[in-house]
Amino acid sequence: MTSAETAYPEALPLPAENPFAARWETPFRLPPFAAIKPEHIRPAFDAALAKHKDEIAAIVADPAAPDFENTIEALERAGRALSRVGGVFYNLTGADTNEALQAIEREMSPIASRHWSAIMMNEGLFARVDAVNAKGAALGLDAEQARLLERTYKGFIRSGAKLNPEDKKRLAAINERLAGLGTQFSQNVLKDESSYALLIEDEAGLAGLPEFLKAAMARAAADRGKPGQHAVTLSRSIIEPFLTFSTRRDLREEAFIAWSKRGENGGESDNRAIVAEMVKLRAEKAKLLGYPTFAHFKLDDAMAKTPEHVRGLLELVWKPAKARAAREAAELAALAQSEGENGPIRPWDWRHYAEKVRQKTYALDEAVLKPYLQLDRVRQAAFDVAGKLFGLSFAERPELVGYHPDVRIFEVTETASGRHIGLFVGDYFARASKRSGAWMSAFRGQRKLDGETRPIIVNVCNFAKPAEGEPALLSLDDARTLFHEFGHALHGLLSDVTYGSLAGTSVARDFVELPSQLYEHWFLTREVMRNYCLHAETGEPIPEALIEKIEKAQTFNQGFSTVEYTSSALVDLAFHSLEAPAEVDPLAFEAEELARIGMPAEITMRHRTPHFTHVFSGDGYSAGYYSYLWSEVMDADAFNAFIETGDVFSPAVAEKLKRYIYSAGDTRDAAEAYTLFRGRLPTPDALLEKRGLAA
Structure with a gap:
């Protein structure tokens, strides 16, 4: 050498x-x-x-x-x-x-x-x-x-x-096949997403849509070579507001079905056979390694430890969520009937009528709120919260070249000393070359072995790109997503360990969502909203009355949200709790599990099986989609640690949060880390209260 x-x-x-x-x-x-x-x-x-x-x-x-x-x-x-x-x-x-x-x-x-x-x-x-x-x-x-x-x-x-040599050979073959299947699954979903567009050529097809959405759809159509038209794409930043605002029920149904059927359209991009084979191979892998099911194998290395503990939490939430969703559905049906729609509420109707109920109940209109949620200002809010909590500063470095023109790169430093902490890469807009969703990743992780290596962390989102020269406007959910992914980014940036394999987000899967979900809380504080939610046209700060409406509406539609999430987690757990599946029909199995838990007909899973990339594009969240809820038990309790001091930026609590959670990586067991921060482990009480599901 x-x-x-x-x-x-x-x-x-x-x-x-x-x-x-x-x-x-x-x-x-x-x-x-x-x-x-x-x-x-x-x-x-x-x-x-x-x-x-x-x-x-x-x-x-x-x-x-x-x-x-x-x-x-x-x-x-x-x-x-x-x-x-x-x-x-x-x-x-x-x-x-x-x-x-x-x-x-x-x-x-x-x-x-x-x-x-x-x-x-x-x-x-x-x-x-x-x-x-x-x-x-x-x-x-x-x-x-x-x-x-x-x-x-x-x-x-x-x-x-x-394992013995023969079993090692078989396990290696299973791993190799699973890797190939996971890659194909992900590429198939991207193909279905990027190839679909519902093109609207006349004004009648735009009925009910606010200007910000029409502008985003016009941009999407132009990007697909159809200038002068409007495109409904399968990016959440377009499909969800379209389902919310469009008064054209026929178009809502057409778009929703396309969204729901990603990965099950027949042909080369169909994922049903891939799911069936992956479930079978994962079960066999678990047996080789001495576990009764793949869920037992995956959870043995998580905070939850057993499928029984996971199922217990999910079912604790499922019952009150389903009851609340039933009340919500009845309210939506009553409103629909008052407008002359006498049929049952269907999945493509829920968001539309829920928005009307929200406007009626809370006078909170997404179209009115959105101009106050400019991407650049929400991102700056995320940066400045990190400054207050953890002493960080962010400076854009426009001379640094990213992998796409939309990418922006920021140097992160320690405010007090000027010490370089890392680079933060922001990639926020949807495009056909990008898979759906939002995530944090690293081009380089942190370590101190053989000299200090500082991280390069990236956040990727899929917000609708605005017309040239116009500000990018976010929904409330988009703003939360930005803060969520930035919480992950801070977990990578603040990492302060010697060994790279223990750095940053290399923690138990059901602990990794704590820093991200916890960070979301700060966006909804009055301190942040007053200073960063300024109207895109007038520059006026968001009115106090609108902040109050947002606060009052926090538990609105939580039956729906909790049901669509929890049903996905229960189906994931059910697939991976199979002991020795011979042949699995993924859609039939999904339907059977949904029938077992009593899934409301008006709601679909947040991620139906053929496009459930969290679970089938790799092993990351397989038997682990429950992790968001498990971490939410902790994040609701953890934010209360700040609330209890009377200061959401309490320096003493922030210092413990940084030391034991954000900078510690996997240097200790997750339960021990949380206990060092909070003094005890949490109970689900704060979660149920946060979601409005408490008895």
């Missing part, structure tokens, strides 16, 4: 024109996006995989007795080149993909799976990890080192390190 390779482990032996051949000397070592082409990716992956194999082989071949440094820390050092390539590639495939990148993604998913299976099932490597783990307390490790050893050892066990 040359001295250059030692100094710059992320550099790869590639032709000089490949950007991955050298250490990036860009500001903050930001990926040189303009120079990275699809043709550079596959050679970079091949070289990075080979380099990682060599690094692993060197650990196994080390003649010295296994110890923490030459085995556990050596594993932490290995694979940095692969992380750099993957950090760029997988972020692009989610946020700005194309056919060339998708082809590479399909090629790489089984290759990457084989690579990681070979490492995690390597007998010589596990023997060294096992030997270090056996020494336990005798090693004299500090708390973070002990946690790293614990997590590394458990990771090998959960990856099949103790």
